[in-house]
Amino acid sequence: MTKVYDKAHELARELNESEEFTNLEQLHQQINEDEVAKRMLDNFRQVQMDLQQKQMQGEQISEEEIQSAQQQFELVQQHEAISQLMESEQRVSQMITDLNKIITEPLEKLYGTPEEGAQG
Amino acid sequence: MTKVYDKAHELARELNESEEFTNLEQLHQQINEDEVAKRMLDNFRQVQMDLQQKQMQGEQISEEEIQSAQQQFELVQQHEAISQLMESEQRVSQMITDLNKIITEPLEKLYGTPEEGAQG
Numbered sequence: 630m631t632k633v634y635d636k637a638h639e640l641a642r643e644l645n646e647s648e649e650f651t652n653l654e655q656l657h658q659q660i661n662e663d664e665v666a667k668r669m670l671d672n673f674r675q676v677q678m679d680l681q682q683k684q685m686q687g688e689q690i691s692e693e694e695i696q697s698a699q700q701q702f703e704l705v706q707q708h709e710a711i712s713q714l715m716e717s718e719q720r721v722s723q724m725i726t727d728l729n730k731i732i733t734e735p736l737e738k739l740y741g742t743p744e745e746g747a748q749g
Numbered sequence: 750m751t752k753v754y755d756k757a758h759e760l761a762r763e764l765n766e767s768e769e770f771t772n773l774e775q776l777h778q779q780i781n782e783d784e785v786a787k788r789m790l791d792n793f794r795q796v797q798m799d800l801q802q803k804q805m806q807g808e809q810i811s812e813e814e815i816q817s818a819q820q821q822f823e824l825v826q827q828h829e830a831i832s833q834l835m836e837s838e839q840r841v842s843q844m845i846t847d848l849n850k851i852i853t854e855p856l857e858k859l860y861g862t863p864e865e866g867a868q869g
């Protein structure tokens with residue numbers, strides 16, 4: 630078990646030092662130092678979260694709200710650093726997904742993956 | 750990036766070789782070879798999944814259904830191998846949760862954890 634946790638820490642270190650993550654850190658810092666960009670992004674994220682919460686609670690989301698969110702998305706996308714940050718987040722998020730897939734492979738072998746057919 | 754994936758594969762190997770996971774594999778095999786236990790467990794899991802699905806779809810779950818599920822849980826708990834398997838699954842599941850926490854630590858440092866207060 631200790632070995633497992635040691636490896637997990639090594640993996641976290643490699644992730645921290647990876648090009649993808651370093652890029653994300655830099656963009657994050659860049660935006661944090663730019664008051665206008667930061668406010669723009671925070672605002673956008675709040676709108677996204679509010680909509681998500683409504684959706685999860687089964688509340689109706691109006692046409693107006695969808696349009697407003699879309700407009701805000703297009704607006705933040707036009708901001709160079711923010712759009713780069715979002716791309717970077719996508720890449721890191723994909724990486725984390727891939728890592729999870731690799732790590733839980735032993736479990737999937739045991740229980741079988743529904744998509745590929747259980748192999749017992 | 751290659752290093753990150755290499756480490757993830759190393760971690761998966763350690764997980765596969767860990768005492769906790771080996772124990773889970775053995776219990777899983779033991780139950781798969783015991784027709785009665787397997788049917789009992791499959792049946793219990795189906796009931797659990799049906800209830801979960803109902804819950805996710807916001808459907809009403811009757812007192813009767815809850816009681817029936819509880820009774821089935823108590824029944825499978827009395828089966829030595831099944832109750833051991835469930836405990837083993839709990840331990841492995843906790844391990845995976847811990848691993849995920851360790852691996853995503855760099856991300857949490859970047860975005861801050863709401864519970865512990867953002868540190869930037």
Ligand SMILES: [Ca+2]
Pocket residue numbers: 645646650651654
């Ligand atoms: Ca770093």
Ligand SMILES: [Ca+2]
Pocket residue numbers: 765766770771774
């Ligand atoms: Ca193994």
